[in-house]
Amino acid sequence: MKVTQPDYFDRFSCIAGACPDTCCVGWQVIPDEEHIALYESIPGELGEEIRKGIVTKDGEPTFALCEGRCCMLREDGLCKIQYALGEEALSKVCGFYPRYVTELGLLREQGLSISCPVAAGLALDRIDPVSYPTHETGEPLRYFHDIEPETILWVKKSRDEALAILQGRSQSLSSRLCSILSLIDEEEETAPEVGEEDICTFFRKVYDLYRSLEQLRPQWGQLLRSCGEKRPYILKDDRLLWEHLMSYYLYKYSLRSAMDDSFETKLRLSLVHIILLRDICGKADGDPIGIVQRFAKEIEHNEDNLERLERAMEDESFSCAGLRAILSCGL
Ligand code: SF4
Known part of the structure; x- marks a missing residue:
């Protein structure tokens, strides 16, 4: 098995009670069967409390939320189960997050979700630019798939080319993002000139789209509403944050795109995310990385939202030419 991961992967360590936006708030945690069996066997008050905390929602066992927080979360931000019984007693999803894995045959790509x-x-x-080293683990094939090897090779080659363009810092970020679009745009016309009205229309569409998604927290909807009401923020914003964010998207979604032939769609969607986030960070107070993290929490773990966003990329405004036009305004 060839395993690829970002260079920072092994440095992750959960800060539990000190976390400013714990994953135990807002999300429904679905325990796995193995851990449910373990929880059945725990004696005493704690066992009682765990079993009482597991309720059935949409036909699945899940830890109840108490005022939006997992019912196992203590006031000091620590998990009662982990505190009393250690990390092994955490259900798989709790112990695994924020890690994610994409596996295709003998390729495994793993990373950390920025939510x-x-x-x-x-x-x-x-x-420094993020690198994604690969190492061989000697593990045998675990799953078969029917994706053509050429498709996987094409996706990996396209991603490597896109990363090389993205991390070549001699040009502005917007120029680099436009060049990445050229990789997938067979027509590759020059970017059409856009006027102020076109830019406003584009941003209205983007804000309407993201506002129409299912929201985890009302504060996110409020932020979208207040930023969407202001004039678009078109400035040179070459912060390294955006390079790293695009690198994150390219890495996380490329191999998945081989499964449903969606490399171009996912790439255009990543650019729309970045255009929106640059606009929000230009208008809103607060740490931009915190805003990007909250955005990831809203978007990345909700399959319905992701599907809706991908479908929306069929709109002409989000075509390669449309995006190049908007990105060119910030050159
Ligand atoms: S894993 Fe959860 S609690 Fe730990 S640092 Fe990340 S979000 Fe915070």
């Missing part, structure tokens, strides 16, 4: 504040800091708050 976790610590992972976001590791991925985005840095100077």
Whole structure:
């Protein structure tokens, strides 16, 4: 098995009670069967409390939320199960997050989701370009798939080319993002000139789209509403944050795109995320990495939202030419 991971992967360590945006708030945690069996066997008050905390929602066992927080979360931000019984007693999803894995045959790509504040800091708050080293583990094939090897090779080659363009810092970020679009744009016309009205229309569409998604927290909807009401923020914003964010998206979604032939769609969607986030960070107070982390929490773990966003990329405004036009305004 060939395993690839970002260079910061092994540096992750959960800060539990000190976390500013714990993953135990807002999300429904679905325990796995093995751990449910373990929880059945725990004696005493704690066992009682765990079993009482597991309720059935949409036909699945899940830890109940008490005022939006996992019912196993203590006031000091620590998990009662982990505190009393150690990490092994955490259900798989709790012990695994924020890690994610994409596996295709003998390729495994793993990373950390930036919806976790610590992972976001590791991925985005840095100077040097992120690298993605690969090592061989000697593990045998675990799953078969029917994706053509040529498709996987094409996706990996396209991603390597896109990363090389992205991390070549002699040009502005917007120029680099436009060049990445050229990789997938067979027509590759020059970017059409856009006027102020076109830019406003584009941003209205983007804000409407993201506002129409299912939201985890009302504060996110409020932020979208207040930023969407202001004039678009078109400035040179070459912060390294955006390079690292695009690198994160290219890495996380490329191999997955081989499964449903969606490399171009996922790439255009990543650019739309970045255009929106640059606009929000230009208008809103607060740490940009914190805003990107909250955005990831809203978007990345909700399959319905992701599907809706991908479908929306069929709109002409989000075509390669449309995006190049908007990105060119910030050159
Ligand atoms: S969000 Fe990350 S750092 Fe915070 S509690 Fe969850 S895993 Fe730990």
